Amino acid sequence: MxxxxxxxxxxxxxxxxxxxxxxxxxxxxxxxxxxxxxxxxxxxxxxxxxxxxxxxxxxxxxxxxxxxxxxxxxxxxxxxxxxxxxxxxxxxxxxxxxxxxxxxxxxxxxxxxxxxxxxxxxxxxxxxxxxxxxxxxxxxxxxxxxxxxxxxxxxxxxxxxxxxxxxxxxxxxxxxxxxxxxxxxxxxxxxxxxxxxxxxxxxxxxxxxxxxxxxxxxxxxxxxxxxxxxxxxxxxxxxxxxxxxRGKPASVLVTDRSLPVTADTSIGWLINTELLRHHVDVVPVEDRGHTVGVVLAADALAIPPEQRFSMTAADVMRTPDHVPARPASADALEVLRLLGEHQVVVLVDHDHRVVGAVSERQVDLVLDRLRLSTTPA
Ligand SMILES: [Zn+2]
Known part of the structure; x- marks a missing residue:
């Protein structure tokens, strides 16, 4: 407890x-x-x-x-x-x-x-x-x-x-x-x-x-x-x-996914279009088809409004070694356990491109939906 x-x-x-x-x-x-x-x-x-x-x-x-x-x-x-x-x-x-x-x-x-x-x-x-x-x-x-x-x-x-x-x-x-x-x-x-x-x-x-x-x-x-x-x-x-x-892939824990942005995208634009409009927690940053990092919503929103248009995704993004990544097919329960230790877990495909991210907010949404569609035993 x-x-x-x-x-x-x-x-x-x-x-x-x-x-x-x-x-x-x-x-x-x-x-x-x-x-x-x-x-x-x-x-x-x-x-x-x-x-x-x-x-x-x-x-x-x-x-x-x-x-x-x-x-x-x-x-x-x-x-x-x-x-x-x-x-x-x-x-x-x-x-x-x-x-x-x-x-x-x-x-x-x-x-x-x-x-x-x-x-x-x-x-x-x-x-x-x-x-x-x-x-x-x-x-x-x-x-x-x-x-x-x-x-x-x-x-x-x-x-x-x-x-x-x-x-x-x-x-x-x-x-x-x-x-x-x-x-x-x-x-x-x-x-x-x-x-x-x-x-x-x-x-x-x-x-x-x-x-x-x-x-x-x-x-x-x-x-x-x-x-x-x-x-x-x-x-x-x-x-x-x-x-x-049990037995489900981690991808069921993802409700929203963001389109990737480039490293020179301004934080202001990223907040207005991706974070606020699509309610995602993580935005992947790509360079010529390869994921080079992710911007966490919390990191972007922590930047004072007056600086948001002078800073870019490259300034706040976290590189792959700072955010745990698992294949989208990984065990959902394992990813949930990992989430207990980290703010967010990124899901990647076999080319290591970000296909979604699992955060506590997303998990709550998914569980609420499951709760509505089933009766807890
Ligand atoms: Zn004890």
């Missing part, structure tokens, strides 16, 4: 890009606050400074455990050849985005490693707790002991057989292996995700209404249930897209 909203890239860990959304700061604050409450009210005799130190340490351990879980996914994903591993931290913890696994086994190891990381962390933290107990440092023992339980909880919750949780993707990998049908497996996992989501919302509402002081917990359960429900809807539509496009 993809966390919504603005993402800020904060750096790389072991080569894996790590991003946070503003909502992650809210999570950090909520966690810190609940630990703070716990350590000050449970143990009134404790000095304020120690309680603050414990709350900060417990928060760092908890958020660090979530990060370690995601890094486990990303590193194993990279080792199994999945592209574009990015870890995003947000209000519900973390998510790792990659290209789709090629085999059920890839999906299984990529998914299972996250909860395994939490299990290993739990064992390590229990070891640390035993050491701290021996050394008679109860504050440290309490923080590491609780962090160990939280890791067990994290791993266990993520193993619930409900897509998009890790457990749901384990179910997906197993059904995929048994039936050989990836789309069917995704739908099965999504259905279990939707059922769990609905159940969690139900429990949340009950807790909110029937349990004294159950407001925050009830709301939180309901929110997690809603997240599962939303996530499973996304998985379903992913399965539908896969089913619709």
């Amino acid at each position: 993809n966390p919504r909203g603005r993402r800020i890239r904060v750096g790389r860990i072991l080569g894996v890009p790590v991003e946070i959304t503003p909502s992650w700061v809210v999570l950090g604050f909520l966690v810190l606050w609940s630990f703070w409450e716990r350590y000050t009210t449970d143990f009134g005799h404790r000095a304020y400074g120690i309680a603050i130190g414990m709350a900060v340490a417990a928060t760092v351990l908890f958020l660090g455990s979530v990060l370690a879980h995601e890094l486990g996914h990303a590193l194993v994903g990279r080792a199994r050849g999945l592209r574009l591993s990015v870890v995003t931290l947000y209000i519900f913890g973390g998510a790792t985005t990659t290209s789709d696994p090629a085999t059920p086994f890839d999906e299984l190891v990529f998914t299972a490693v996250g909860p395994m990381v939490n299990l290993v962390l739990a064992l390590g933290l229990w070891g640390a707790t035993a050491l701290a107990d021996q050394a008679s440092v109860p504050a440290v023992a309490q923080v590491t002991g609780e962090a160990a339980w939280l890791n067990l909880l994290l791993g266990g919750f993520n193993l619930l057989p409900a897509s998009p949780l890790d457990g749901g993707r384990v179910v997906e990998a197993v059904v995929w292996r048994l039936t050989g049908d990836h789309a069917k497996a995704t739908r099965a996992a999504a259905a279990s995700g939707a059922a769990f989501g609905a159940a969690l919302i139900g429990i949340g509402v009950l807790e909110l209404l029937m349990v004294a002081g159950g407001l925050i917990e009830g709301l939180w359960l309901g929110l997690i249930g809603y997240m599962l429900l939303e996530g499973s809807r996304g998985e379903r539509s992913r399965a539908w897209i896969e089913q619709m496009l």
Whole structure:
């Protein structure tokens, strides 16, 4: 599932890009606050400074455990050849985005490693707790002991057989292996995700209404249930897209195509005739029958209006090595995956001349048409 909203890239860990959304700061604050409450009210005799130190340490351990879980996914994903591993931290913890696994086994190891990381962390933290107990440092023992339980909880919750949780993707990998049908497996996992989501919302509402002081917990359960429900809807539509496009050539993803222009065509003319009138995203640039590059609509429109007639296609065009190109007969799903990493994918014929371009806007149009002409299964 993809966390919504603005993402800020904060750096790389072991080569894996790590991003946070503003909502992650809210999570950090909520966690810190609940630990703070716990350590000050449970143990009134404790000095304020120690309680603050414990709350900060417990928060760092908890958020660090979530990060370690995601890094486990990303590193194993990279080792199994999945592209574009990015870890995003947000209000519900973390998510790792990659290209789709090629085999059920890839999906299984990529998914299972996250909860395994939490299990290993739990064992390590229990070891640390035993050491701290021996050394008679109860504050440290309490923080590491609780962090160990939280890791067990994290791993266990993520193993619930409900897509998009890790457990749901384990179910997906197993059904995929048994039936050989990836789309069917995704739908099965999504259905279990939707059922769990609905159940969690139900429990949340009950807790909110029937349990004294159950407001925050009830709301939180309901929110997690809603997240599962939303996530499973996304998985379903992913399965539908896969089913619709399986075995089809990439050329079905192209709705409009532009006539080629020459390198000395002015950007103003190109915008007025090709981009605005024909609504294309890419205009091929040709020289004596050979494609020498493409002008992306976004690049052309970024030029200030007063400069558009003094600049030419040659000034803004991207050469073939800067835009991924695939044969028009290539697999539509493969081109769609490539589009996840690039703004646009150019389709070429056997003479390497551009015959069309696939962009997100075009894909949305194509899928809308398919949706109108079929009923999603
Ligand atoms: Zn996970």
